[in-house]
Amino acid sequence: MTPLPDFPPYAQAGKPLGKRWLSAGGVYLSLVAIGAVLLPEANINAGLFFAVVLIGAMAGLLCFVLRLLYYQLACHNAQTYQRHANQLIQQWWEQHRQWAALSEAVLIGAAGTTSSHWRRLLKHAHAMPTARIESAGKAIRLLRSFSLTREERECQLARTAAIQWHEQYGADPGADLLCCYWLGSEQSWISFSEQLQKLSPKIVLPGQPEKWNGVSGLNEAISRLNSAGDDAAILYAGSQSMPASASLTLPAGEAAFVWLLKKNGKVKLYRGEYHQPELKEDIATAASRAIKQARSDHIPEDCFLFSQADMTVLEKTGWPLNQYIQDGNWGYTGEIEQVIVQTLAALRCEITEQPVGWIAGDPQYPLALGIVKPYGTRK
Structure with a gap:
């Protein structure tokens, strides 16, 4: 950025x-x-x-x-x-205030796979996933996945995401698909694209997608979308399964997702901000910038996040931190944690029609944060 x-x-x-x-x-x-x-x-x-x-x-x-x-x-x-x-x-x-509309969103994890599952999670009315014991440590896994190797699990998650997208939305990105961003391995991308081709033969996906890169990649996607035509769309998807390890403080987790970004949709997904302690910038400054970026005039009432290394630093943002911590629902998911909280924030925003915040780690920066707003807002 x-x-x-x-x-x-x-x-x-x-x-x-x-x-x-x-x-x-x-x-x-x-x-x-x-x-x-x-x-x-x-x-x-x-x-x-x-x-x-x-x-x-x-x-x-x-x-x-x-x-x-x-x-x-x-x-x-x-x-x-x-x-x-x-x-x-x-x-x-x-x-910097440009945004992309999250037109379609699919999230796959141990806590759920469908919109109804996630709505129950948002109400705290769901059953918390149970960590299972693997040879190397604890893990929270999708019950329908029985593969043992990480690569096999990621491929299976990718196929599950493709199937769910097809069942939930029809898996039709339209004729003006600008590009695809993928979070995960090359093999899991192949599994995802092959599954989509079986379900929707008309879909033409690139052999090599753009690499997902946290808020920097989201910035790039939003810029490309805003410089394209009104019917343009960008496919954002990924699959990640973390190996169990005794050194992890949380059970290893896994997730997959599919986003379809357009110029009109259900919610506005803004570029997001990042915190760089080495520049001696207080995190409250980055949080204030995120609020200004979203043209909001107050701190979001809801915020989705995973526990970070120093939660006392996050308290300086003034954002609510305790209501939607996702550790117990997912475990340690690696880079995909950012997409998880963004997706849940978008679903919450769609229901409440109020701005919702998200805080997560990032591949390039120690911390990233942002706000999702209802699509019907004036700006």
């Missing part, structure tokens, strides 16, 4: 000090008066003396006028600089 332009303040020229110039003029007149008194005794030509006095006075006046012009020109340059800087910042915000 292109960072917010930072323009240093324009070096202002000092204002001409009128008293100083008047004092200099007074001193000059005093010297002229003294010279006029001493003129007869010094045997100096009076015409020459007053010519020199006049030239000196004109030179002083010219210096004052030039100094005044320099100050006015410097003020004009400062105003032009600030106006241009404000225009660039405004253009940056206009682009």
Whole structure:
């Protein structure tokens, strides 16, 4: 993402000090008066003396006028600089506030696979998945998946996501499919695309999709969508299964998803923000920027997240952190955790018609966060 332009303040020229110039003029007149008194005794030509006095006075006046012009020109340059800087910042915000409509969303996990499952989860009316013991540690797995290897599980999850998308929406991205972004291995992408081809032979997917890359990839997708035609669409999908390990604080988890991004849909998915502690930026600043990005005027009442390394830092955002923590529903899911909370936030937003926040890890940044808004909002 292109960072917010930072323009240093324009070096202002000092204002001409009128008293100083008047004092200099007074001193000059005093010297002229003294010279006029001493003129007869010094045997100096009076015409020459007053010519020199006049030239000196004109030179002083010219210096004052030039100094005044320099100050006015410097003020004009400062105003032009600030106006241009404000225009660039405004253009940056206009682009930064672009969004994509989440037209269709499918989420696959141990806690559910259908919209009705996720609606129960949002109401806290679902049964929490039970972690099972594997040879290397605990894991939360989709019950219908019996594969043992990670690659097989990811392929099976990808096929399940394709089937669910077809059952739920018909799996028809339309003729203007700009591109596909995939989170996961090449083999799982092949399984996903082959399953879709069986279900919907008219679908033409690329042999090599774009790589999913967290908020940076979402930014890229939103930019591409906003520069395309009204019927354009982008397919966002992925499949990830984490291997069990005794070193994990949470059971290993897995998930798959399918998004169809368009210019009209159910909710607005904004670009999102990221936190970079190495730049000494407080996380509250990033959270405020996310609110401003979504053209919102208050902190979201609901927020979906997984537990992060330092939850005390997240408390500085002021966002609600305890109502929708997803650790128990998914376990440790790796990079796909960002998509999980974004999807659940979108579903919650669709139901409540209120802005909903999300917080997650990111492949490039320690933390990412953003807001989902109802599609029917004015901006």
